[in-house]
Structure formats: C-alpha cells, structure tokens
Amino acid sequence: DRSLLSKILVIGTVSGGSAVAFSDSRPFQRIYGDSGEGEFKKKKVVVLGTGWAGTTFLKNLKSNSFEVQVVSPRNYFAFTPLLPSVTNGTVEARSIVEPTRNIVRKKGMDIQFKEAECYKIDAEKKKIYCRTTEDRTCGGKEEFALDYDILVIAMGAQPNTFNTPGVVEHAHFLKEVEHAQRIRRSVIDCFERASLPNLSDEERKKILHFVVVGGGPTGVEFAAALHDFVIDDLSKLYPSLKEFTRITLLEAGDHILNMFDKRITASAEEKFKRDGIDLKTGSMVVKLSDKEISTKDRATGQISSIPYGMVVWSTGIGTRPVIMDFMKQIGQANRRVLATDEWLRVEGCESVYALGDCATINQRKVMEDISAIFSKADKNNTGKLNVKDLKEVVKDICERYPQVEIYLNKKQLKNINVLLKNAEEDPKKASMEFDIEKFKKALSEVDSQMKHLPATAQVAAQEGAYLANCFNRMEQCEKNPEGPLRFRGAGRHRFHPFRYKHFGQFAPLGGEEAAAQLELPFDWISVGRGSQWLWYSVYASKQISWRTRFLVISDWRRRFMFGRDSSRI
Ligand code: FAD
Incomplete structure (x- = not known):
C-alpha cells in the first residue's frame, strides 16, 4: 500500500529524528513486488545510460528477478580515460568501445537494449519518454514510452560552458x-x-x-x-x-x-x-x-x-536538460545535480536510483542525520556524552556514513579515535564527559571537506557495482524478511550504505611520463616513466572486455613500432 508507505516515511522523517534513510529500513524490498498470490512477478527495471555507471550495473547484475530495459543514445560502452589517446591516434576509437548488446548477450539474462535518448521522466506515472537521436544515418524519427517499476538513472553529464559566448x-x-x-x-x-x-x-x-x-x-x-x-x-x-x-x-x-x-x-x-x-x-x-x-x-x-x-x-561538467527537468518535478530545482541518499535512492521520489556523474549523495542531509544521532544519544539533554556513549555514536556514524570514516582515519577526526582509545585505557579518563557541540563542529568541518564525490569513472563504476549487488540480494531479502541478525532491530538498514574506495589517480604528462597519486596503505606519489608504465598496466587491466584489452595493447604496440597515423579520414 503506497499511501501507507508514504505515511510511514513521513512519520519516520518527522518523529524518528534519523530521517528517511533509517526509518524506511527496507527500500529495496519495497520495490520487489508480489503478484498478489504469493508469486513474485518480474519487476520492470529501466536503466538509462550505457556509460561507466550503467554498464557496471548491468555487468554485475546477476539476479533473474527483473525484466531489464536499457535505453541509451549510444549502443556501446566507451572507456573514457583513453579518449585523449584517441585524439592523437595512439589508440583507435573502436579499440576503446564495447557494444552494449555484446555485454548483455554474454549475461544471458532478460535484458533488452533500445538505442534512443530519454527526453522526459515522469516520476508520478512511472514512465519515461524516449526518441531516436538526430545523428541517425538510416533516418526516421521514432518516439516511444516505457513504464518502469524501478528506474536507474545513469545518464552522466554534459560539457559545461558556463554560458561563455561562442x-x-x-x-x-x-x-x-x-x-x-x-x-x-x-x-x-x-x-x-x-x-x-x-x-x-x-x-x-x-x-x-x-x-x-x-x-x-x-x-x-x-x-x-x-x-x-x-x-x-x-x-x-x-x-x-x-x-x-x-x-x-x-x-x-x-x-x-x-x-x-x-x-x-x-x-x-x-x-x-x-x-x-x-x-x-x-x-x-x-x-x-x-x-x-x-x-x-x-x-x-x-x-x-x-x-x-x-x-x-x-x-x-554540467547537468543534462532532461535531468534538470526531472529535478524540477521532484523538488530539487535548486540543486546542481540529482541528490540521492547513501543508498543511491533519489530524494523525493520512489523507486528511482541515480548514479555516476548525474547524481551525488546529499551531504547536507548526512550532517542533519549525524546531528540527530548525537541528540538521540544525549538522552538527558545535557549536551555531554561519556566515553562509552560517544564511542557508540562514532561507531554508528561511521557505519552509516562511510564518507565520514574516510576522513576520520585521515584528517582532524583521527584525534577523536585517539582520544577515545586513551580514555578507554586510562580509568581516570573513562569517567570524562565530552562536549557534543565540539564534536559536531569537528564533523561539520569534515562535512565541508567531504563535499561531493568526484565525478569520475571510479565513483560511477563502484556505484554501479554496489547497486547491482543490492538488486541481486533483493529476492533473498524478500524470502527472509528477518534478514541476518546483524541487520535486525529498529533503525537498521538492510544494506550497507554505498562506500566509496578511492584507489588514486593518474595524469599522463606526455613524453612517456605520467603523474601517479595512489592510495596504498600509505599515500604514494610518483612522476616519471615508471608511473607511465604503471598507467599502461592499470588501464589495460581495467578494460571492459578481453577484446578491447587486446585491441588497446595492440594499438600501443603499433604506435611504438610505426608511430601514429596522420591520415585525415
Ligand atoms: P557516462 O560514462 O558519461 O555515461 C552516460 C551514459 O548516458 C552514456 O551512455 C550516454 O550515451 C547516456 N545518455 C546520455 N544522455 C542520455 C539520455 N537522454 N537518455 C539515455 N541515456 C543517455 N574518470 C576516471 O575515473 N579516470 C580517468 O582517467 C578519467 N578520464 C577521463 C577522460 C575524459 C576525456 C573524460 C571525458 C572523462 C574522464 N573520466 C575519468 C571521467 C569519467 O569518464 C566519468 O566520470 C564517467 O564517464 C561517468 O560515468 P557515467 O556513467 O555517470 O556517465
């Protein structure tokens, strides 16, 4: 019953203090449907986009409980980090693309592809409207609409010109x-x-x-x-x-x-x-x-x-018009990109997920929720917490908001862990009380550093894989509503929130030199030829298929042997 559900959501937001993400504890279960006779019917999942986020989602999707329709104006996945190498002919364009139909065929699942662009999303009617793109050479303009039970928006972004004339x-x-x-x-x-x-x-x-x-x-x-x-x-x-x-x-x-x-x-x-x-x-x-x-x-x-x-x-990058129009519909008109919660659910509408460059996790809401966790722990409203309670609060926050933990390990909040450890070991300090406001201030500093997750292939791919894994476990969740012991209890979410792991970044500088900044157990920085070879290895290993891996490596070898081709074709 949707109206009952929305009421629960509203009550959760108003009274629970910990907002929708926690009160609505089974979002994935909600959308996995029942035909009415105890039989599950396949839910219609529409995926918009075949870039890093959309393709990684499809590649990792294993559950056969969905009828998946993929819509994208490109019928292929492109390995964007090698686009600069295409501009000078180091690699050929066809070496870095993999047809989407190839990817879905290998999965042998119920996945249909439609080459078109979505120009309107109607969240109320749960419908998307699509049309063929103008660059089609075989002509003909077709339009169609698709219904969905679950929508996965992975449409990426468009170049940002800042309205600069010309x-x-x-x-x-x-x-x-x-x-x-x-x-x-x-x-x-x-x-x-x-x-x-x-x-x-x-x-x-x-x-x-x-x-x-x-x-x-x-x-x-x-x-x-x-x-x-x-x-x-x-x-x-x-x-x-x-x-x-x-x-x-x-x-x-x-x-x-x-x-x-x-x-x-x-x-x-x-x-x-x-x-x-x-x-x-x-x-x-x-x-x-x-x-x-x-x-x-x-x-x-x-x-x-x-x-x-x-x-x-x-x-x-800037926001695509179709996303801006959708944001107006769902009350996000004042934002730059689609805001989602930590489970990648678009805020303000049901059964819609957004990942990759077109979305970002709403950090403001995260901070509100963190404040609420503190307030809840401070039962007597004293503005102070003892070591034991504070430790629980920090653990809770880190569990729910992994982004905080990333910084907690590294930046100012490292001190909190040290402080808590000392207080635990020293019996005199164990009875100490800590000022909540001080911690909130430290966390708000972290918040300003967290900003948004970067718009990179690394984030998009991890989000795609995360969402697919959640979808893969939906059926299991439905069959075992109680779930594993560790997830039981009020306010607990069935799935872990999305956790981004930053591995580092490269910047090729030309002349067979690159800069590398990697997140090993320690920060590793290097500039030179060694990093360029590391770059070759990483980008070869990250290719989406053995076919593109083979083609890219062959192109690199061809370039070493014969140079780049300068024909204007
Ligand atoms: P995209 O990969 O852009 O995919 C968007 C998809 O949506 C596409 O399939 C598109 O056709 C489709 N689409 C568009 N409009 C519609 C519509 N109306 N309806 C339906 N579908 C639609 N990141 C890194 O981590 N490392 C790098 O080294 C790196 N190098 C880069 C180099 C270049 C030149 C560029 C441009 C980007 C680079 N990035 C890199 C960033 C990375 O490519 C993006 O962050 C990543 O592509 C985002 O993935 P996405 O799935 O959100 O969007």
Whole structure:
C-alpha cells in the first residue's frame, strides 16, 4: 500500500529524528513486488545510460528477478580515460568501445537494449519518454514510452560552458568518442591547411595555434597528447611548420591539476614549461569568436584576445536538460545535480536510483542525520556524552556514513579515535564527559571537506557495482524478511550504505611520463616513466572486455613500432 508507505516515511522523517534513510529500513524490498498470490512477478527495471555507471550495473547484475530495459543514445560502452589517446591516434576509437548488446548477450539474462535518448521522466506515472537521436544515418524519427517499476538513472553529464559566448559554436569538447575523432581530424586538417601555398607566416601561426581551456586532468592530458603528436609525428611530416606550432593551456585557477598533490602540480607545470607548452594560469575565457579567444586576467582584470586555429574546451561538467527537468518535478530545482541518499535512492521520489556523474549523495542531509544521532544519544539533554556513549555514536556514524570514516582515519577526526582509545585505557579518563557541540563542529568541518564525490569513472563504476549487488540480494531479502541478525532491530538498514574506495589517480604528462597519486596503505606519489608504465598496466587491466584489452595493447604496440597515423579520414 503506497499511501501507507508514504505515511510511514513521513512519520519516520518527522518523529524518528534519523530521517528517511533509517526509518524506511527496507527500500529495496519495497520495490520487489508480489503478484498478489504469493508469486513474485518480474519487476520492470529501466536503466538509462550505457556509460561507466550503467554498464557496471548491468555487468554485475546477476539476479533473474527483473525484466531489464536499457535505453541509451549510444549502443556501446566507451572507456573514457583513453579518449585523449584517441585524439592523437595512439589508440583507435573502436579499440576503446564495447557494444552494449555484446555485454548483455554474454549475461544471458532478460535484458533488452533500445538505442534512443530519454527526453522526459515522469516520476508520478512511472514512465519515461524516449526518441531516436538526430545523428541517425538510416533516418526516421521514432518516439516511444516505457513504464518502469524501478528506474536507474545513469545518464552522466554534459560539457559545461558556463554560458561563455561562442563556446558551443566554435570550440571542440572532449567528452564522447565522436568528439575525440573530430579533434583528431581537426588537428591534421590544421596542419594540411597551414602547409598550403600563399599563406603568410602570421596566418600559419594562427592556424597552428592550439588552445586548450581547462587545467584539470582531461585538459592536461589532452595538451600532453597533442604535444606528443606534434613532436613525435607531425613535425617529421611537416618539418617546415614546426616553428609555427604553439600549444596554449588556459586555466582560470592559480594552478593546473589542483585536485592532485602540490608536488604533482609543480612537476606538471615544470614539465609543460620544458616542453614549450604555454601555460597561462589565472586566465578566464570570456568569449570565443571564429577567429579569436578573449581572456580576462583574474589579477588585473585586463581583457586580451589571441587568434587561434583550434580550441578544445574542457572545463568540467554540467547537468543534462532532461535531468534538470526531472529535478524540477521532484523538488530539487535548486540543486546542481540529482541528490540521492547513501543508498543511491533519489530524494523525493520512489523507486528511482541515480548514479555516476548525474547524481551525488546529499551531504547536507548526512550532517542533519549525524546531528540527530548525537541528540538521540544525549538522552538527558545535557549536551555531554561519556566515553562509552560517544564511542557508540562514532561507531554508528561511521557505519552509516562511510564518507565520514574516510576522513576520520585521515584528517582532524583521527584525534577523536585517539582520544577515545586513551580514555578507554586510562580509568581516570573513562569517567570524562565530552562536549557534543565540539564534536559536531569537528564533523561539520569534515562535512565541508567531504563535499561531493568526484565525478569520475571510479565513483560511477563502484556505484554501479554496489547497486547491482543490492538488486541481486533483493529476492533473498524478500524470502527472509528477518534478514541476518546483524541487520535486525529498529533503525537498521538492510544494506550497507554505498562506500566509496578511492584507489588514486593518474595524469599522463606526455613524453612517456605520467603523474601517479595512489592510495596504498600509505599515500604514494610518483612522476616519471615508471608511473607511465604503471598507467599502461592499470588501464589495460581495467578494460571492459578481453577484446578491447587486446585491441588497446595492440594499438600501443603499433604506435611504438610505426608511430601514429596522420591520415585525415
Ligand atoms: P557516462 O560514462 O558519461 O555515461 C552516460 C551514459 O548516458 C552514456 O551512455 C550516454 O550515451 C547516456 N545518455 C546520455 N544522455 C542520455 C539520455 N537522454 N537518455 C539515455 N541515456 C543517455 N574518470 C576516471 O575515473 N579516470 C580517468 O582517467 C578519467 N578520464 C577521463 C577522460 C575524459 C576525456 C573524460 C571525458 C572523462 C574522464 N573520466 C575519468 C571521467 C569519467 O569518464 C566519468 O566520470 C564517467 O564517464 C561517468 O560515468 P557515467 O556513467 O555517470 O556517465
């Protein structure tokens, strides 16, 4: 009974203090249906998107209790971390994609694929509306609607232009496979154009001025890949044009790769300087015309314009219109991305999950819940907790909010663990009382550091695998409603909340060098050739299939042996 359920949810939120996530203790069970005669009928699951989140979800789904429909305008999965390598021909576009139909066929499950884009989600009617995309070559426009019992939104995001005039019209993006292919063609095109007769040196300089906007990992990796292409291959084929070629990297902040350790940032900036890549930090692009790019110096406010041949825009991601429309429907209009709880359920609607770049776990709610846990433990409202109670509270918080634990181990809150341990071991300290407000303050500092999970393939893939594992256990939960002992009791959730494990990050810097920042039992930082080989091993091992693994490794070998192909096809 849905109305009864929603009442329970509301009561839980108002009186329970610990909000929906805890009061509604069996969300996955709720949506696993009963035909009315004790027989389970298959629930209709619609998955939107075949990127990192959607594909990992499908790959890990083992339960046959669902009728799954997958909708995506791309009928393949693309290994996005290798897109910069496609722009210079180190790997071929087809080597990094795997057809979705191949992936689902191997599973032998009840999964149907539909190549279309979803343009509207109606959460009330539990319906999605889809249409074929305009880039279809076989023509024909079709529209259809699908009903769902459970919706999994994994639609990713789109490039963010910050409404900068001229960007959509004149810049290249690097988000999809077609973008990478277009960039590759465009670079070669610039070289061919610049080698035509009757051009002045000024014109050649302009045509061969490549501008990359955005000093994040993608912008940096692309600039490095372009530099490699120019130095290793194009300068041999167009020797007279080498002196006219220039690569500029524009970054609005003070440094590039600012999500990496400072040592990596410094090494990358130094390497780019050595390589002759013109790095302009503190430089904000304000306008793009077909000939010039206008930038504003953040320090002086001065506006200057530089002529360019090609611009690649890589300044982060924004929300897709269909998601924004859906957010308005469910009362999330004031947010940037879809907010979910720790179990990846979209807040404000039923049976809808969101993962990957299009969603984020709502940290504000997490903090409210953490406050509520403290208040509950402080039964007499004294504002203080003894060691035993405090230890329970910290344990409870860490169990429910793993993100807190990530920081608890590392940052300021490490002190809390030490403090509790000391208090436990020292009988004098065991009777100490702790000020709740102090702890709340420490936790709110952690909250501001937690921010959102990064929009990376690593997060998206882990979320996809987590959700599939929950779905795999839904049937078991239904058959054994009591569940394992450790999950019994009021306020306990049947599944662990999503727990993100950060393994580290890479940034290839060109010239067979990469920066690596890995989370081993200790923080490991390295820049150089060794890291580049580690990068090769990790990206080969992370391929989605043996077929793409074989193709990618063959492409790397081909490049080592014969160089990159510069045909403009
Ligand atoms: P995506 O992988 O973008 O997938 C979205 C899916 O939704 C696609 O299949 C798309 O076709 C589909 N879709 C779009 N619109 C609709 C619609 N209307 N209806 C239905 N389906 C729709 N991350 C890392 O961790 N490490 C890296 O090294 C790294 N390198 C990167 C390099 C580049 C060049 C780029 C662009 C990204 C990189 N990332 C990296 C980030 C990573 O690719 C994203 O975080 C990841 O793709 C997010 O996964 P997702 O499933 O949310 O979205």
